[in-house]
Amino acid sequence: MNWTDAMHFVRGPLFSAALLFFIFGMLYRLVTVIALGWKRDHAPAKSSKVVGGVLNVLRSAIIFPFVPRIREAANRNPITYLAGGIFHVGLFVVVMLGAAHVLAWESVLGFRWPTLPLPIIDFFAAISIIALIVLFYNRLSNPVLRLLTRTPDYINLLVVFLPFLTGFFMTHRLLLPYERIYTIHVLTVDILLIWIPLSRISHFMFYFITKPRHGARFAQRGAKP
Amino acid sequence: MATNGKIRETALNTYIKEVGGAVAAQLEACTRCGICAEACHFYLATGKPEYTPIWKVELVKRLYEQRFTPLGRLKVALGLAKPVSEAELREWVEYDYHACTMCQRCSLVCPMGIQIGDLIHMARSGLQAAGLTPEDLQQALDNQLEIGSPLGVDDDTFDERMEWIQEDWEVDLPIDKPGAEALLVFSSIEIMKFPDNIAAIAKILDAGGIRWTMSREAREATNFGLYAGSDELETFIAQRVIGPAKRMGVKRVIVSECGHAYDSLRFRIASLMGETLPFEIVHITEVIGELLDSGRIKIKPGVLDEKVTFHDACKIQRRGGNFDQPRQVLKQLAGDQFVEMTPNREEAFCCGGGGGVIATKAADTVRRAAFTVKIDQVQKTGAKKVAMTCSNCRLQFLDCVDHFALDWEVLGIAQLVADNLVK
Numbered sequence: 001m002n003w004t005d006a007m008h009f010v011r012g013p014l015f016s017a018a019l020l021f022f023i024f025g026m027l028y029r030l031v032t033v034i035a036l037g038w039k040r041d042h043a044p045a046k047s048s049k050v051v052g053g054v055l056n057v058l059r060s061a062i063i064f065p066f067v068p069r070i071r072e073a074a075n076r077n078p079i080t081y082l083a084g085g086i087f088h089v090g091l092f093v094v095v096m097l098g099a100a101h102v103l104a105w106e107s108v109l110g111f112r113w114p115t116l117p118l119p120i121i122d123f124f125a126a127i128s129i130i131a132l133i134v135l136f137y138n139r140l141s142n143p144v145l146r147l148l149t150r151t152p153d154y155i156n157l158l159v160v161f162l163p164f165l166t167g168f169f170m171t172h173r174l175l176l177p178y179e180r181i182y183t184i185h186v187l188t189v190d191i192l193l194i195w196i197p198l199s200r201i202s203h204f205m206f207y208f209i210t211k212p213r214h215g216a217r218f219a220q221r222g223a224k225p
Numbered sequence: 226m227a228t229n230g231k232i233r234e235t236a237l238n239t240y241i242k243e244v245g246g247a248v249a250a251q252l253e254a255c256t257r258c259g260i261c262a263e264a265c266h267f268y269l270a271t272g273k274p275e276y277t278p279i280w281k282v283e284l285v286k287r288l289y290e291q292r293f294t295p296l297g298r299l300k301v302a303l304g305l306a307k308p309v310s311e312a313e314l315r316e317w318v319e320y321d322y323h324a325c326t327m328c329q330r331c332s333l334v335c336p337m338g339i340q341i342g343d344l345i346h347m348a349r350s351g352l353q354a355a356g357l358t359p360e361d362l363q364q365a366l367d368n369q370l371e372i373g374s375p376l377g378v379d380d381d382t383f384d385e386r387m388e389w390i391q392e393d394w395e396v397d398l399p400i401d402k403p404g405a406e407a408l409l410v411f412s413s414i415e416i417m418k419f420p421d422n423i424a425a426i427a428k429i430l431d432a433g434g435i436r437w438t439m440s441r442e443a444r445e446a447t448n449f450g451l452y453a454g455s456d457e458l459e460t461f462i463a464q465r466v467i468g469p470a471k472r473m474g475v476k477r478v479i480v481s482e483c484g485h486a487y488d489s490l491r492f493r494i495a496s497l498m499g500e501t502l503p504f505e506i507v508h509i510t511e512v513i514g515e516l517l518d519s520g521r522i523k524i525k526p527g528v529l530d531e532k533v534t535f536h537d538a539c540k541i542q543r544r545g546g547n548f549d550q551p552r553q554v555l556k557q558l559a560g561d562q563f564v565e566m567t568p569n570r571e572e573a574f575c576c577g578g579g580g581g582v583i584a585t586k587a588a589d590t591v592r593r594a595a596f597t598v599k600i601d602q603v604q605k606t607g608a609k610k611v612a613m614t615c616s617n618c619r620l621q622f623l624d625c626v627d628h629f630a631l632d633w634e635v636l637g638i639a640q641l642v643a644d645n646l647v648k
Contacts, residue, residue: 042495214338222546
């Protein structure tokens with residue numbers, strides 16, 4: 001197999017297989033969690049749980065989830081907040097608003113949306129890469145994170161880091177000829193798609209259960225979530 | 226209680242039984258970012274990474290992964306998974322029972338909105354079922370189950386105390402009075418250690434023209450089943466309040482200044498029993514707020530001429546929403562002399578004595594260490610008077626005021642109101 005064949009393979013059958021694995025893997029995870037059953041809450045609410053839940057998600061989505069709810073707590077660990085926040089914003093901008101990625105989305109979804117100019121995308125990619133390195137260093141140096149971190153957490157960082165790094169190299173024509181680095185980039189994306197349902201990167205899906213639930217519970221008790 | 230060797234099995238089976246969708250979603254959502262540590266006064270005061278809130282549920286989390294997730298099951302099949310051991314369960318007794326009051330401050334900083342306090346309650350449930358509850362907490366629970374009170378307040382003691390309070394404080398304490406619209410329930414901390422609180426609440430309710438009664442059967446509102454982590458025992462104990470309240474046909478159950486009783490009765494018990502209760506459950510602070518708003522009671526403005534601050538209790542304020550009524554009282558009594566701690570309201574640090582921690586002797590050192598966060602907060606306000614709406618907090622404050630030789634006056638809101646009623 002030469003590089004051209006490899007390129008066709010990773011962006012063709014392998015990508016399709018990875019995407020299907022991602023979709024069905026995530027569905028499986030979601031269904032198995034939901035099927036564990038939910039208890040009905042009989043305690044009267046002090047304020048609307050629905051409003052509390054929706055507002056909590058909107059607040060996070062619109063204002064940016066990493067605006068700390070308790071500032072003095074965030075000030076004690078600014079690295080996690082800042083690097084975590086910057087990475088998530090960078091991820092969204094690069095994957096959802098980068099011209100090349102919107103083309104990829106179009107090939108899957110059949111429609112497209114406006115994009116941002118490459119220098120802006122490039123900037124967000126660069127700060128995301130730096131943020132991931134900082135988050136890795138943070139896991140190694142912070143005593144709490146050293147205790148909490150398990151091997152899969154490092155694999156998560158690596159699996160997310162590689163598409164960013166190869167994408168950045170590709171944009172700047174660094175290291176390898178375009179076709180090869182492109183092939184490697186798409187391969188890392190395939191790996192990421194397969195790894196997400198197997199790992200904690202899937203947290204973004206459960207976020208849409210836990211975050212509104214938090215809002216609902218605090219609203220029920222008459223407190224601001 | 227499990228015998229030796231059965232400990233591990235009992236704890237793990239309890240955890241498996243308790244895993245539902247909500248628990249699973251929360252365990253799945255955690256990315257191990259460690260931010261929760263920065264919200265926890267037990268971690269902040271000791272710097273011990275093991276006191277990171279989410280680490281306190283590590284065993285539940287590991288078991289969940291091994292039993293409920295495909296990759297976890299694969300690891301078990303391949304012999305790569307580390308099983309939860311009895312030694313680890315014993316180790317976690319310290320993290321779950323000594324170093325957590327389930328105050329839920331951590332849930333506010335969690336970017337995923339995980340209710341870590343609830344998960345720690347679940348972590349306790351397995352330890353409790355396996356017989357690993359700290360000895361003195363278990364003793365208090367046994368007392369409550371057998372005698373009806375963790376402090377051993379039996380029928381005779383109850384009658385004697387009530388008689389004594391009626392005489393010494395010159396109040397009328399109606400017991401099992403038919404036709405009452407409200408049932409007032411207390412904790413034995415108040416019966417034994419803060420009798421003046423009972424007299425104060427009686428005065429307020431009388432002044433407000435409420436037809437109320439106490440009940441000999443429902444004489445204990447505290448719930449050591451909740452502290453220990455057993456939903457079953459919590460329900461059993463709470464029935465002693467719910468049952469009589471139903472039979473008396475009251476419209477309301479008023480919970481005195483006890484945070485955990487309020488949390489359990491107001492927000493938990495209906496769901497544990499699987500029914501909607503035919504009466505409402507309110508905290509005395511809410512009643513005071515209503516009576517002041519409607520003008521049924523009035524308090525003397527400006528009588529406190531020294532700086533006073535307010536401590537937000539985890540179960541009554543952050544987990545109960547009663548932020549404004551105590552502040553309304555203090556603003557009236559103290560005017561500009563009322564000063565807020567920082568952080569406050571939802572963001573306030575809990576006293577460190579809740580969740581049964583103050584009833585656990587082995588937790589004394591860490592409990593007092595956690596209080597140093599509070600000392601710092603209060604000292605920054607410059608106030609020497611600290612008011613609160615929870616007798617459990619008050620017990621912790623009084624113990625620590627004594628231990629750290631602080632020159633503070635610890636006050637209950639109900640007592641402040643009763644002492645300053647406009648006749």
